[in-house]
Amino acid sequence: MASKGKSSESVKVIVRCRPLNSTEEANGNYRIVEMEGRTGAVTLTRPAGGSSEDPKVFSFDKVYDWNSQQATLYAETAAPIVDSVLQGFNGTIFAYGQTGTGKSHTMEGKEAPEELRGIIPRAFHHIFDAITAVANPGKEFLVRASYLEIYNEEIRDLLAKNATHRLELKENTDSGVYVKDLTSYVVKSVRECDKLREFGHKNRKTGETLMNKDSSRSHAIFTITVEQCETMPDGHASIRMGKLNMVDLAGSERQSKTGATGERLKEATRINLSLSALGNCISALVDGKSSHIPYRDSKLTRMLQDSLGGNTKTVMIANLGPADYNYEESLSTLRYANRAKNIQNKPKINEDPKDAMLREFQEEIARLRDQLNAAGTSGGPGGGPGGGHRELVVEKVVEKEVVVERVVGVSQEEVDRIRRELEAAKEAEKQALLDENLAQREEALRAQAALLEQQERMASEAERVAETERKLRDLEAKLIGSDGTNIIDEHARQQQELERYQAELRRREDAEREAARALQEQQDAMLAKEEKYGSLQEEADAKGRKLKKLYAKYKAAQSEIADLQAEFQTEREDMLETVRELTRQLKLKAATIDLFVPPEEQAKIESRAEWDDEAEEWHIARAELAGNAVANGRPQASRHGRRPVSVHAKIASILNPSNPRYKGENVLALELEMPERTTQDYEGVQLNPTIKQAIDAALDDSEELSLEGAQNLPSMYFSYDPEGTGRAKGRKKSIKKPAR
Template sequence: MTVDDQLPRSVKQEAVRVVVRCRPLSNVEIGQGHQSIISMYPDRGLVELRNPRDLEEPSKDFTFDAIYNESSKQMDLYDETFRDLVDSVLNGFNGTIFAYGQTGTGKTYTMEGVPSIPDERGVIYNCFEHIFQHIARSRNQQYLVRASYLEIYQEELRDLLSKDDRVKLELKEKPDIGVYVKDLTTFVTKSVEEIQRVMAVGNANRSVGRTNMNEHSSRSHAIFIITVECCEVGPDGQNHIRVGRLNLVDLAGSERQAKTGATGQRFKEATKINLSLSALGNVISALVDGRSTHIPYRDSKLTRLLQGTLRYANRAKNIKNKPKINEDPKDAMLREFQERRRIIADLEERQRQLEQEQEAQRQVAETIAKMESKLLGGTDLLDHTRQQEAELEHRRPILAIMIPFQKREREILQQLERQEDDTAEIHQTYSSLQQEARNELHDASLLHSQERQDLESSVTEINKELKLKSVISYHFVIYCYLSEFSPR
């Protein structure tokens, strides 16, 4: 049975979701006179980026599945974006949540937040509450929840829950379970408090460091793995077990060395971080591109470890691509024109339905006004209340269908904007990839140059030591030779 056959209808329509969250300016940034250069429109999923050096330049627009501004709440973010994914994990599917961004953008705050303050708990702690609340409400199922915590530091796997964190772990693969980490510590947890203690132990062992952009910068990719096993009796009277795995990934910051002031060990860390993030981007791009025959999972340990969720049971599996191979340009233009006309007609139909709903709202308001006038005229209060409840029940279905129509209208508007900006986005993406490739090549060249200088210094020291030993050996041999031939 394929993933599409098992997933509910609402989930089947999903692709890889990209959600953007903007943090407020820090006290340091405010003190330095920095200002925000973006405008966010949550109802349209649109972000406008302005050039502060040229206010006359047109802004650049970007659309996403959802956006959250600096005033957004942690719980709103979880309920609207991540709750459905955790529900699918409880139903036996795999899922992954990435927090990606430049150093200092608030990835760790979004993922972890402040555990001691309920309103500021991040995605991870809200996942804990969600999972164990679901288990507490279950009646005919038995659950087993296991937790593991590891980090990838300079392409080396470290167990954050092991007593000896110096032990380097290895990735293995078995046909029945796929890719796994050998000897990774796993704890069985029975409550939110227990799994929080497991995470606290791991956080204390994480690799962090100071850069010019962040006082406490994550220098590694941290992956908290929650495995949920459920056992229940099926219609055939037999026990059936389903297993879902949730990977909560706090990626290290994407950064440019010139901004972070990285040197020495920090420079090597940043180079490894950027290379692994580039490999992750290549894998996701290959998954999205239906024409790709090879997915480069083995380019980094991060993508290799997450291969199971990225490939088999996550939202990337449900992306529906419709490539048009060897299509005549005129046919393509005609198809695009027909598609646009269809969307416009759909918009007009939705607008008509919206007007009908507004008329229904107006009628409800008039009905309420009439009922209030009867109440003021001396109508019995109990009769008035019953009439009002009956009227509301009659109008409730009409009000209930307004929200899906509004959501669909917003999606169609976003689709129109994406089609109109398609050429500009492709050009911008190509330019960004070129610049990223040049930056990565420059970083790799600097690292190679530094290592070469270290090797040359070592060779110079060895040559000096060799010459010194040669001189000593020469004088020692001459002395022994003279001693043999001197008269006794």
């Protein structure tokens, strides 16, 4: 692969801040972010109640505040990348930021109104408008599109019929990192690209959190590959291929703010790990001392390997939330972006790539043309199989006359009767056919009349259109400038000139900012040099100024270290809380398995499981044939049966009903075996005989009971002794029968 333009180029970093939403305004939150579009500075102020340190100031290539428009953002940041892709470079545009800061709005936007379209749909129009404007007949273009997502460290094809199927990430020396079996469609218009994007967006994983009602739970990458073949005057064909990756990253989030639990917590953990791996790669690229870049720590970093430190023109759009309660997240995003702007890429034009599909298409077209030419010259006119005429096969329909033969044993009168009946049926059928033909003719006449009427209307409409076109040409002919040029064409030319002037103005502004930064660095370097002073006072004043400046830098560095430590501690606590939650879920799953899966079955599963190092997960061979996975392929249950049974089992159960092997599992059809009895019947309460005698006497049917013999009973049951002699003295006590 030939290369051009090997000069180093830094990653362009853009910062965009959304406005306060209705929820933040209702909660009384206020904006802590200030932006200066001319200098590219972002100022972040600590909320009230925190430490009284100075605001944080960062400088970037471009900044866009809450009043920025989608069209302006695209024209100044994304359009140069798309233009470079049309020239044969690789380009990447990706949005990064906290969840709910407007990344999907920046990349995709909304279909209506047109002003709200994001970078991806605008890039479609940009590419096909540029291809249409090419007036060189010797240039041919081939545009392909693909759409994938990285969800829970699994790559999924959003344009496939089964979007949940996991794809593998491969790498070779020719094409670098690629996704095996990824669907790629050849597109010929903006509408086809929009349909693919809409179809893939429906398959993308989204979910609701406390910070975003429609939060993206995966990293999405829409890729457009533009191949162009230009035929030189000497007949040599040159192919260039540019690839544009438009990446909508999932937002970084904290469990304490999003309230993620269960599946959402698992998704957030994967998202944060992949974004952390991306940050580690950026830090390693900027450090300069690291000999190893950890691209393989995540599928995302492997996919963006060529975009960070490779053969790609890259633009990073960092999205911010302006509210005071997101101070830590906004500061982390700004530091992240500030490191990324120091990455150096080496973009080059991809000429005559080995994996260009346009070359394959041209070779296939040439082969088919050769076959057609060979087929046209191999046979004579009307000759053999290769001749110019094809054999016309005509299906012949032969009407057979029904002949009624004389049958032995049938009289002539019967034969005549049958003949008359056949003739009558034939006449009736003929009359029906005539009636049907007449109806068809009437319908055809009505359709012909309607067609004539429609043709007359179309003719009158064509005359009206022709008259309108004539008037339009007359008006256009009148719109001629003083120099003889058409005013409409002149307006289009002026519009193109204006766009060129605006692009040149943007380049000059960028150059001015770079010059201002270089001047500031030069001044700082001059302060560090040894100087000669005319007097001790002059030397003291100069060194005092230098000392104050160095002390301010020292205090800023101390504050930065404290912020980094606090941010690290916050992230550590959040990760620990996530680990605790995941550990609780893991223990719950382990307890469920221990309680409901027998140990011998667990041992069988563990013996069949195999560890996949690349996917970092366990796999069980032929798991698709286990359990309910093959229930649809089994035979239907027999009537009055509990489950599907084979023919052998049915026959065996009929021949030997007593064999329990072939019996169903319906407990109502089984004979129960009673267990040995371990209880006895209830016989009531066993009372003391003396007490029982007293109760029976109390329940006697007589009206009065004599208690003369009561002295024989224990005193605890009868204590009537009015004289205190210790006995009843033969007194009688009338006890009435209690009411029943």
